[in-house]
Amino acid sequence: MNQPSLSTFIWSVADLLRGDYKQSDYGKIILPFTVLRRLDCVLAPTKEAVLAEWASKAAVDLNPEPFVLRKAGHTFYNQNPLDLGKLLGDPDHIAQNLDSYVQGFSAEVRDIFERFEFQSHVERLAKAGLLYPVTEKFAQIDLHPDRVSNMQMGLVFEELIRKFAEISNETAGEHFTPREVIRLMVNLIFIEDDAILSRPGVVRTLYDPTAGTGGMLSVAGEYLLEHNPQARLSVFGQELNPESYAICKADMLIKGQNVANIAFGNTLSDDGHAHQHFDYMLSNPPFGVEWKKVEKDVRREHEQQGFDGRFGPGLPRVSDGSMLFLLHLIAKMRPADQGGCRFGIVLNGSPLFTGGAGSGESEIRRFVIENDLLEAIVGLPTDMFYNTGISTYVWILSNRKPEARRGKVQLIDASGWWQKMRKSLGSKRKELGEAHIERITQLFGDFVAAEDDDGKPVSRIFDNEAFGYHSITVERPLRYKDGDEHGQPVLGTKGKQKGKPQPDPALRDTENVPLSESVADYVTREVLPHAPDAWIDPEKTKVGYEIPFNRHFYVFKPPRPLEQIDAELKASTDRILEMIRGLSA
Template structure:
């Protein structure tokens, strides 16, 4: 099965639901059904292989050891397909049976959609969906893991496009994720964590990064926490679809109740990459003041903006020797006065490694400009006491409201980060004292000065554009006055 065939097939399922439910809700029905079909076809494939190995021994073919996931009697795709009434009820029974039989791996993986609400999802519509998915065999032989994983990511992206403002809750621009991964450069055997993991794309990028380099990626240990139940289920399915087994994704509020612990303390990680929800207003600020995990290392952020609560959580979760992180933020985290004391403490302790300004429209479904805040727990000797500022807002491709980084943009930005040298109008290495003298303000324009000739050129271009615009306005006004006069109105 080709990538294009799979993508068309998957998107065809979403089109069946159009007009029935809101586009933002497609994912809670399509993803569980897709996973159910994949698991069932995988079980059949494994069963057939075991039959061939054992010369037709049915008992042997049913042994749990021969299957990645267990499917109890009556819970297979074909069992549900036989139903013509109360289809939602049959699906829930199958989902519950599979989750219980594979509790450690699959508990809550099918989410909590209203399958039995016939006003929302009729038997006829469910039968249409089931028959659509039944047309394709999703075994590994027919759809290998890499094609399946890419198809799943395609569907996540399409749902994000359809979901309006809610897309940011589960999708981060994958070209920005690629850049984040180039900067943290995960290694085999390392632990990777995303405290607000959405659909899991940032975590998977670490595995794909190593895979592209021909290095061992299966020894990576991936960890994530996600507030939304449906989204956390999507993230776990995403891992399975990419054939990644070494992961732990939990559901819950990271600030209020972090769940990835070790010896009753926050677990420490080599690499953290994240795109937290920005400017969260409803969070437990009072609880943070006496945080049982000691995450208020530099102070308590304002109630109206939890950005530095997430940032401190991330810093507290890094290993002291190897820990490094990159976080996608709006520019406000760099300069807001109300957080200046927290920022200064972070700079004084020499954790801030780089600030990279990105162009507009890279936050999903938002025109806002974004930035990457890069930190290291222990900098290499040549980077100690210094921060590199990179103004990469022009390094992007933009079409209408969509923007992304091309491979050459990613290379230009990551090369500048790793070279750690001044580049006229693009990058500047500043020492911590200079930044602290600016009251801890990390705004890129304070340090990266635009080249003089560029400013002159832009000014001349702007003046020319203004003159052209003025001529057009004058011409339009003259035309308007003439038409008014012709109908007897004196302007």
């Protein structure tokens, strides 16, 4: 059964729930039952061997767990003789038997169903007389990995979550990222390490602080397996949404990953991997979501720990916490002297330029660029994500830049590279094709300036300081308006200001001077010819950073010649007059 057919089949369970459940509650039933059936099918081939092993070891007072894990061939097991098919043989006791079956799983699986609050939903289904038909429906489908691959299963979960989020008016995009975007990000963080990753037995760690259902972790694992079947990728993650966390944990269990590495909770206020560092990281934090709920904890860490904590460089405005995840990832980078780290994060346009010099956002950009961490930013097409049509950008950061990249930043404009989807999914109407992913990856790997076939720039290389500026305060003298001193500057009378012209707040202005230019030269050229009495207050000068991405790819198109415009207007006027004459005839 292919993935769309499977999703449609599972979705048909909603027909059973209609009337007894609100649409917004369908996911609370369908998602855990899908996970249960997947686990049921995965364990089926070794079920009898596990039961026999459990009985034999329990009979001689040995702890059966380590023995049955070997028999199961997975990092989890179920020691109850029931399965979904056998549950149907006793309709009168299906609720009790289903609970007994779930309790027969190993501890990590039981935790998954606790996150789903599965027991309470089973009781509600039983009272409504729906538990048997729902169980029967799921018992009919074969979700063994031989029939439905891990990648297909991940897509099934993502499609179901998206559908449930849409009918619940929730934000589907907070839970997962389009797979082609993940493939691009994985390409970009691994591209320069192919030689290392192809070594036999290589072990690397990957972390996602906003793991969702585990899509990024899964795609990265698949990439590494394709390139080096002998390589091992240990994945780590954290997720706030209980249902997404449960699905991610189930997926990691089936793939043999250590599910203790998947933490539950809010990454910003309760770091589930404190003091750990990683080789690679990926993240798609929520766009434009405020962090007021965790503000107290974040500010405490910022103020008390400074640069020893995660948020030393600065704090963004409370209305958008995406840059906090950027700082969190930077704090998680494996130190350069221990091998270093590269990571990719998806952000909207706001982190590129929001906030003037001295603001939290600007200070974060300053920290990133002055520490030479930013390798590249890739501008993606609009309408790429399920919950928003806005422009998005992939930032690639590394503390082990190759020599050619040191002190430089690459900007890649891929906003025009997309193909239309056959069917829109929420706000997602466009997708990256394989050719687009390869082209972007090649541009990044080549690290050169480039243009498209029409001569429009698509890749540009800049020195780090190109994004910095001095924000200077230009003062003009306050002048007397009445009396004998009319028009004369007002001079200070005390302290350091004694005898000096006093500034007029109404005439005060600020200007940004590129870091590559002398402030004195700028003032001489741009300010004094227009205001000879102006001066700069050096105490108010601040250093700021912004990345005006779109400006660097803007191509001026001169207007058409005036003669051509006149000719077109005359032709239009003549057509209108001809039409009027025809009506008058």
